[in-house]
Amino acid sequence: MKTTGLYIHVPFCVRKCSYCSFYSIERDEVLLTRFRYMLLAEMERKAAGVNIGTVYAGGGTPTILSPEFWSEFLTTLDRVADISDVLELTIETNPGAVLPDTLAEFRKAGFNRLSIGIQSFAYSELKTLGRIHNPDQAILTFNQARDTGFQNIGIDLMYGIPNQTPDDWQSNLKKAIELSPEHISCYELSIENGTPIADLVDNGELSKPPEEHCREMYFLADEFLKEAGYIHYEVSNYASGDENISRHNSSYWNRTPYIGLGPSAHSFDGKRTRSWNVCEIDGYLNLIENDRSPVEETEYLDSKEIALEMLMLGLRWKAGVDIEEVKVSTGFRINEQYLDSMIGSGKVQVSGSLIMPTTKGMLFADGDAANLIEDLP
Ligand code: SF4
Numbered sequence: 519m520k521t522t523g524l525y526i527h528v529p530f531c532v533r534k535c536s537y538c539s540f541y542s543i544e545r546d547e548v549l550l551t552r553f554r555y556m557l558l559a560e561m562e563r564k565a566a567g568v569n570i571g572t573v574y575a576g577g578g579t580p581t582i583l584s585p586e587f588w589s590e591f592l593t594t595l596d597r598v599a600d601i602s603d604v605l606e607l608t609i610e611t612n613p614g615a616v617l618p619d620t621l622a623e624f625r626k627a628g629f630n631r632l633s634i635g636i637q638s639f640a641y642s643e644l645k646t647l648g649r650i651h652n653p654d655q656a657i658l659t660f661n662q663a664r665d666t667g668f669q670n671i672g673i674d675l676m677y678g679i680p681n682q683t684p685d686d687w688q689s690n691l692k693k694a695i696e697l698s699p700e701h702i703s704c705y706e707l708s709i710e711n712g713t714p715i716a717d718l719v720d721n722g723e724l725s726k727p728p729e730e731h732c733r734e735m736y737f738l739a740d741e742f743l744k745e746a747g748y749i750h751y752e753v754s755n756y757a758s759g760d761e762n763i764s765r766h767n768s769s770y771w772n773r774t775p776y777i778g779l780g781p782s783a784h785s786f787d788g789k790r791t792r793s794w795n796v797c798e799i800d801g802y803l804n805l806i807e808n809d810r811s812p813v814e815e816t817e818y819l820d821s822k823e824i825a826l827e828m829l830m831l832g833l834r835w836k837a838g839v840d841i842e843e844v845k846v847s848t849g850f851r852i853n854e855q856y857l858d859s860m861i862g863s864g865k866v867q868v869s870g871s872l873i874m875p876t877t878k879g880m881l882f883a884d885g886d887a888a889n890l891i892e893d894l895p
Contacts, residue, residue: 523574528582528780529782530582530583531612536647556803562594565598571604573604576608577780579610581611588629607631611624612650613655613656613659614651621663630668630669636675643682646681653693672702675705676704676706680726684735701756705754733881736881740877751836752771771834773828778794779795780802781795781797785813792819795814821848822891825844830884833880838872856886860886865882
């Protein structure tokens with residue numbers, strides 16, 4: 519039986535980064551106090567009796583909540599849900615937002631994996647991104663996490679930052695490798711409307727590196743990190759061994775059910791039903807305080823949407839997608855001609871009914887998934 523992932527969105531940060539389009543607000547003590555109670559209440563309601571497989575505290579900056587709170591959260595989870603199968607409990611943090619003593623307390627509270635939002639080791643790039651930390655703090659936080667007993671640490675890096683060259687990116691990758699994290703995520707900066715960085719780009723004060731440089735940086739990461747022994751297992755993710763592939767994130771890619779807690783968090787039943795919570799903290803708190811559900815909307819995927827999702831997710835990670843499984847579960851077939859063109863252009867390899875993307879193919883997953891579906895007669 520499939521277990522269920524538990525994601526907790528903590529919508530507070532020390533300060534908003536210039537590129538951030540996630541729902542998060544600056545730390546507010548009054549809201550934080552209310553949020554602690556309501557998060558526990560939502561968890562007790564949604565996770566009761568559920569067999570939980572992974573726990574992921576993200577955000578936002580979840581280490582803004584104290585280790586004592588997280589200890590209480592995990593103890594309550596143990597009381598209301600079945601957590602005997604949980605192997606991975608991740609908490610995200612950001613350099614400059616956590617103290618070394620506190621890191622040890624998060625470990626004691628039960629988290630066995632730490633994900634650190636380093637983003638860059640270059641002072642000017644961190645400044646452009648509006649991050650609160652400098653490169654020394656990034657390295658310090660990583661080393662302190664190691665010293666306090668975290669044996670599974672992931673770091674996030676970003677490429678495609680204004681003024682960043684492929685050489686700059688290469689030097690970030692080298693510094694990341696020197697730290698020997700178990701997991702590295704490399705995301706391309708996306709300029710989202712309504713963010714301060716988007717205004718600077720619109721005004722011509724900043725510009726993203728050219729598309730060909732961003733493409734070069736994607737392939738540089740693949741080359742460099744593979745050479746250092748990492749497995750490129752998903753378009754943006756690398757692990758130092760199979761045992762360090764993020765179990766929680768894998769559950770999104772193989773359509774395992776998950777429960778989302780907190781403002782804007784999504785839940786999925788592993789079949790065709792997806793729902794999401796209201797985005798704003800006030801609305802979220804008011805609904806739960808009044809004993810009402812924080813779910814804003816529920817969508818039911820039809821067979822074509824499920825087929826598309828299976829292909830899109832499968833073409834983003836090295837495990838690939840089983841086209842027989844797509845056919846049996848949705849009735850949709852694959853356009854053989856288009857598949858041949860993907861093989862011809864080196865985007866995928868095929869073994870039996872399994873289509874597995876190459877490094878190049880992972881980049882085109884979304885468009886290729888739509889073209890691969892043969893419309894029903
Ligand atoms: S720390 Fe992360 S969630 Fe918080 S503002 Fe920055 S990018 Fe957004």
